[in-house]
Amino acid sequence: MSPKKTTKAATAVDKRRVILDAAIRVFARDGFHGCRVSDIANEANVAYGLVYHYFSSKDEVLDTLFSERWTLLLAAIEQEDAREAPVREKLRAVASFIIDSYSNDPDLMKVIIVEVTRAANTFGRAHLAEIRRAYQGIATIVESAQREGTFREDVSAEFASLFFYGAIEQLLTGWIFDEIPKSREEFEHAKDMVVETVCGGLEARMPEHA
Amino acid sequence: MSPKKTTKAATAVDKRRVILDAAIRVFARDGFHGCRVSDIANEANVAYGLVYHYFSSKDEVLDTLFSERWTLLLAAIEQEDAREAPVREKLRAVASFIIDSYSNDPDLMKVIIVEVTRAANTFGRAHLAEIRRAYQGIATIVESAQREGTFREDVSAEFASLFFYGAIEQLLTGWIFDEIPKSREEFEHAKDMVVETVCGGLEARMPEHA
DNA sequence: GCGGTTTGATTGGCGAGTCAATCGACTCGT
DNA sequence: ACGAGTCGATTGACTCGCCAATCAAACCGC
16 A cells, blocks of 8 residues: 555655655645646656656645644644643643644645645545544543643633634744744743643632632 | 716616625635636626626635625724723623624635635735734734733733634634534633633733742 | 556646627717 | 617626646666
8 A cells, every 4th residue: 555665675765755745845835726736746856647656636645744744643632631740731742742843844734734724625624533633632631620620610621622722723823924933932932822821711710709 | 996886776786796795605615716706606696707897806706705804803803902991801802703703604704714814825925914913903902901910921912812813713613614513602602711711811810829 | 577666748627717799777969 | 758879787608728637658676
């Protein structure tokens, strides 16, 4: 099913990978609809037809890029979910994972967010289930915090997870469209701020009203 | 520049409007890229060419839909901004405006969010300035709350506004893709929860640490 | 010389945008 | 009143470029 160098090895590069990496750059630059398959082939220095040797369609290239990465995110969330630690720490780890993903590979994250996550009409539809799993993972983390009394219960875990994810996505969107500066420090600072804000809003208040 | 019925009036419907309304339905159903101009014309029961009589391109139809509505949002934000009232109330009004817009015209909001706001690559680019103005308006509201001590200052107004808007947008996205139930009560409840969560996280804490 | 890889010219269909022709409301001269 | 003339609104067949996808042939590595 999957290609590769079982025998090839050594000098031969994995062309499939080369194509995927080129696609990331092209999709990020021109958008999925704004580029031609030949642009991808060119960027990869590969013949047009080879793209179709490895992928059955232009869509499948995007699908693959998305799934590859999203799987990692899901794993990260599930791992935090299982861990024994304060909520803040868990959520901070999730925020950190997403933001680091962006800082390490802005193009890929741009493609995932702009072309898949947000374009849920066209593509997202196919990936809705995977996307939903991420929300649910976060919701699970929130729920356990509610159960142990750290988080208030009048904001449902489901909504809380949407807010949390939404805030982070908006952050990335800001970076993607150069609305806000991107530097190592900004990224770190941003993590603190999202977690502070959302967790702050979700934490159960001491009986201190007035 | 603008169309007619100065004399026409009465029976004559404003075809331009009919086309726009049809476009909302078609864009919402099939997506901007997934539909043909002829689909819009058909839905509007109007000849193909008429679309081009009123709009110079398919893009312009979408642009018009976006701007029409976004202008209202900006006005609402600016109005709240100017008003003398507690932050929570102002932000609640903004959240309310957006969520009500969705509940009154889900298709239009779907189009705006899915095809413009989030597709900032293609279209958003053109509307980035307008979109930014919304963020800035919200940020201004946050700033004034910081100045008067209601909101903490270690979460910048700029980021706070991103979180706030992001949370709301994610909410709409959830509704758009049927991830969460949509009923009058859900909408109201959702407003409370976003505002509670975000404002809760942004409010200055009483010197109560431990 | 066989099986998997790589090539790129070719094709087929599609859809945005054009345009020339018709329609019909309103004007105005008689 | 009436009809010829005007001009914007409306029509839909057609063009034209583009691009996803195919495919037959060349090209290895073993």
